[in-house]
Amino acid sequence: MAIPPPGFCWSFPVTSFALYASSYGQGRTRYAELQRWTLGE
Structure with a gap:
């Protein structure tokens, strides 16, 4: 970039x-969403 x-x-x-957790396996990093919050004004 x-x-x-x-x-x-x-x-x-x-x-x-959103809060994500990363895991590495087989030469790749994967991301899983753990929790999401909606933001108000």
Whole structure:
């Protein structure tokens, strides 16, 4: 992933937060969602 150029502005609404656990096996890292929270205003 490339680093954005100076002055780059990227915004998007954040509606939830998730906690993930990672596990490594057979040369791959897998991610499993443990819990998700909806964010209010």
